[in-house]
Amino acid sequence: MGRKKTFDEQTVIKDAIAVFSEHGYTGTDVGLVCERANIGRSSFYNTFDSLDALFLRALREYTGSGTSLREELRTGTAPAPTLIMHRLGGELAKQCEDDKRIGCLSANTAAELGRDVDAVCTILDPDRRAWLETYSIVLERGQVEGHIRPDVDTKVHAELIHSVLAGLRIAARVMPADNVQAQANAFIEALCTPEGITALHNHTAPHTYDGRAPGHLISTEGSAQ
Structure with missing residues (x-):
């Protein structure tokens, strides 16, 4: 009987997006992703099969x-x-x-x-x-x-x-x-x-950008919601 997954898959993908963005496709290895996501290699391969598979999944998630x-x-x-x-x-x-x-x-x-x-x-x-x-x-x-x-x-x-x-x-x-x-x-x-x-x-008021989402503005009078 397989072990119950002890990590959130979406969180790992989010961490992978950050690692691939910082180090690039060729500069990233499984160890970097596992360290960032705080998971073991066995858990990684049991869930994502390969680094290439994770990269493509992360890219789909990011563009989506x-x-x-x-x-x-x-x-x-x-x-x-x-x-x-x-x-x-x-x-x-x-x-x-x-x-x-x-x-x-x-x-x-x-x-x-x-x-x-x-x-x-x-x-x-x-x-x-x-x-x-x-x-x-x-x-x-x-x-x-x-x-x-x-x-x-x-x-x-x-x-x-x-x-x-x-x-x-x-x-x-x-x-x-x-x-x-x-x-x-x-x-x-x-x-x-x-x-x-x-x-x-x-x-466009100065310094109204916040960190809630890319391109999202804090609501100001006359600004897009």
């Missing part, structure tokens, strides 16, 4: 957490530039508040592995497409509202938003926080009409 964030962007009532700033600024502020500045597992994995591992691509590709669709919807709505420049190609710039965030996440591992945020601000303002810039500054 973006579903609710995309829904917030799609349904948000704040001006489009503000929603984009909440996404970029919130993610980067959260990362810069972390002493290790580990950043994003998806971005780190893409930078490390590229398209070399098919199983990884089958996870990251749909996630990327979902984000691009969401950014495109927000940009199109911003054009209708007069806050995003009419000459902006929403599909191309949706890809650019995704790329800029990924790049700044990598840069934020070593760059001063103020520099990271300044670049995010400059990028978003370049998408805006004059009215959009006004709306952005009216709705």
